[in-house]
Amino acid sequence: MRTSKVRQSRSTAGFRVTELGWLDNEGRLYISGRKGSIINVARQKALASEVDEVLCRHPAVKQAVIQRQHVSCGEDAVCAQVVVTVKCSVPE
Numbered sequence: 001m002r003t004s005k006v007r008q009s010r011s012t013a014g015f016r017v018t019e020l021g022w023l024d025n026e027g028r029l030y031i032s033g034r035k036g037s038i039i040n041v042a043r044q045k046a047l048a049s050e051v052d053e054v055l056c057r058h059p060a061v062k063q064a065v066i067q068r069q070h071v072s073c074g075e076d077a078v079c080a081q082v083v084v085t086v087k088c089s090v091p092e
Contacts, residue, residue, distance in 0.1 A: 039068045039076045051078055060084050 020038075021031040037048040048066040055064040063083040068076045 039066075039078050040074060041076060041078060046078060048078075051080065055080060055082060060086050060088065 021029055023029055039046045039048060039051075048068065051066045052064050055061050055066075061082055062085045065081045067079045067081075069079045071077045
């Protein structure tokens, strides 16, 4: 059973970090990411790490970086910078 947990702590640099994770039935803690990496898109939640993982599964993608861009009050857009392994072009 997954139980969502959020824990806030101070890093060694002194700023606050919020970890996301869950406990399994045996009490083991799994860390799934940081709260700051959650992107709100059309009232849905997306984790930047999950978007990155999906993009990097494509055989033409060598590396991807996902960022959040604020577009309106409480809404974000997912922005990706992608390094490809093959020469390609983007239609205008």
